[in-house]
Amino acid sequence: MAANNFSENLRLLCSYSRSISDLCERLSINRQQFHRYLNGQSRPSHRNMLKICDHFGVEEHEILMDARDFRQLIAVRRPLEHEADPFGEYIAKLYRINPDSLSEMLPFIGYYHCYYRPIEFPGKIQRSLMKVYRDRGYIYIKNVENYASVKHRSRRTLKYTGIAFHTGERIFVHEREMNAGQMIWTTILYPAQRDQTSVLTGLSLGISSAATRDIACYHVVWEPLGQTIDLRQALKASGLFNEDDPAISDEIREATLNVSRADSHGFVGRPWSHF
Numbered sequence: 001m002a003a004n005n006f007s008e009n010l011r012l013l014c015s016y017s018r019s020i021s022d023l024c025e026r027l028s029i030n031r032q033q034f035h036r037y038l039n040g041q042s043r044p045s046h047r048n049m050l051k052i053c054d055h056f057g058v059e060e061h062e063i064l065m066d067a068r069d070f071r072q073l074i075a076v077r078r079p080l081e082h083e084a085d086p087f088g089e090y091i092a093k094l095y096r097i098n099p100d101s102l103s104e105m106l107p108f109i110g111y112y113h114c115y116y117r118p119i120e121f122p123g124k125i126q127r128s129l130m131k132v133y134r135d136r137g138y139i140y141i142k143n144v145e146n147y148a149s150v151k152h153r154s155r156r157t158l159k160y161t162g163i164a165f166h167t168g169e170r171i172f173v174h175e176r177e178m179n180a181g182q183m184i185w186t187t188i189l190y191p192a193q194r195d196q197t198s199v200l201t202g203l204s205l206g207i208s209s210a211a212t213r214d215i216a217c218y219h220v221v222w223e224p225l226g227q228t229i230d231l232r233q234a235l236k237a238s239g240l241f242n243e244d245d246p247a248i249s250d251e252i253r254e255a256t257l258n259v260s261r262a263d264s265h266g267f268v269g270r271p272w273s274h275f
Contacts, residue, residue, distance in 0.1 A: 004040055004067075005064055005065060005066055005067050005070070006037075006040075006043065006063060006064055007037060007038055007039065007040035008067040008070075009063050009064075009065065009067055009070045010037055010038055010052070010063065011038055012067075012070065012071060012074060013052075013056045013058070013063075013074070013079050014038070016056075016078065016079045020034065020035070020038075023055075026055065027048075027051045027052065027055055028051070028099060029044075029048055029051065029052075049063075050137075053137070054102075054136060054137025054138075055137065056079040057077075057079055057136045057137075058079065094165055094172075097165075097167060098165070098166060098167050098168045100166070100168070101139075101165045101166045101167075101168075102134070102137060102138070102139065104166040104168070104191075105132075105134075105139040105164060105165065105166045105171070106134070108132055108139075108164075108171070108191075108192075108200075109132050109133055109134060109139070109227060110131075110132060110224060110225065110226055110227040111129065111130065111131055111132075111224070111225040111226060111227070111229045111234065112129075112130040112131075112132065112200075112222040112223060112224055112225060113127050113128070113129060113130070113222075113223045113225060113234070113237070113238065114127070114128045114129075114130045114143065114220060114221065114222050114223070115127055115220065115221040115222075115223065115248070115252050115255075115256050116204060116218040116219065116220045116221075116256055117218060117219075117243070117256050117257070117258055118208065118209070118216075118218075119208055119210065119214060119216050120208055120209060120210035120214075121150075121240055123242065123243050124240045124241065124242060124243065125240070125241050125242075125243050125245075125248055125252075125253070125256055126145060126239075126240055126241075127237070127238050127239060127240075127241060127248075128143055128144055128145040128146070128238055129143070129144045129146075129234050129235055129238045130142070130143045130144075130222065131143075132164060138163060138165075139163065139164045139165065140161065140162065140163055140164070141160075141161070141162045141163070141164055141173060141175060142159070142160070142161055143159070143160040143161075143162070143175060144157060144158070144159050144160075144235065144238065145157065145158040145159075145160075145209075145238070146235065146238040146239040146240075147239070147240060148239060149239055149240055150240065155179070158177055158179075158183070158209060159177070159178045159179070160175040160176060160177050160178065160183070160185070161175060161176065161178055162174050162175025162176060162185075163175075166191070169191075170188050170189065170190065170191065170202075171188070171189040171190075171191055171200070171202075172186070172187070172188055172189075173185075173186070173187040173188075173189070174186055175187070177209075182207060182213060183206060183207045183208070183209055183213075184206055184207055185204050185205065185206030185207070186204070186205050186206060187202055187203070187204040187205075187220060188202045188203055188269065189201065189202035189220075189222065190202055190269065190271045190272070192224075192272070198224045199221060199222065199223055199224070199272045200221070200222035200224075200272070201219070201220065201221050201222070201255055201269065201270060201271060201272045202219075202220055202269045203217060203218065203219060203220065203267065203269045204217065204218045204220045205217045217258075217267055218256070218258055219255060219256050219257065219258055219269070219270065220256070221252050221255045221256055221272075223252070251272075255270065255272065
């Protein structure tokens with residue numbers, strides 16, 4: 001039966017973990033309750049079922065499969081093993097800061113045009129194309145910067161990948177340039193209010209693409225484009241713009257200014273409602 005299949009399949013998945021105690025800690029599930037799942041005495045709530053499936057990288061309908069078929073599936077596709085990856089372990093712990101991070105990030109899935117003023121191009125505003133998407137229980141990003149208009153630059157496109165999570169108050173994004181890997185950025189955003197604007201603003205700190213690899217901090221703006229877009233057109237609309245280019249709105253032009261108030265003692269982010 002499905003209940004017996006679940007408990008047997010769960011025991012198989014647990015054989016890939018360090019220990020049941022460690023697994024329960026990672027999942028934030030009571031160990032006694034988890035043993036009842038293993039023994040077939042009870043079934044997880046929908047919330048706990050999602051936690052288990054997301055942790056091992058399987059779908060709910062898969063973990064309920066016939067045990068023999070599930071064993072064959074796992075033989076081909078091994079479960080995720082976060083403990084084998086120290087960075088994965090670190091990210092998993094970040095997610096446990098806010099157990100609702102995934103659900104709170106779901107409204108932000110989609111495409112964005114992202115704006116900032118790079119120090120290596122004074123008087124310019126970079127508009128990149130960002131994708132925020134879900135995969136196996138985590139929220140990831142892909143970011144493409146277009147430098148096709150820059151002469152004598154060996155690489156006309158920079159691509160970044162990263163991960164995003166919601167603390168309950170702010171959105172954190174960690175990303176790394178895919179090729180050289182030397183440009184690493186951390187961005188903290190003010191979440192947009194669902195009943196107000198959908199534009200995200202915040203600060204990014206990281207290593208610039210300049211030859212000197214300067215440490216830089218920028219005001220950034222994420223302008224939502226929706227979940228379904230014309231990728232070719234969106235990429236074509238990306239690139240470096242003069243700060244007075246009419247393609248850049250006055251609000252974005254002001255929001256990306258890297259200046260602080262005279263009475264400020266630090267580089268402070270500004271919510272979109274200020275513009």
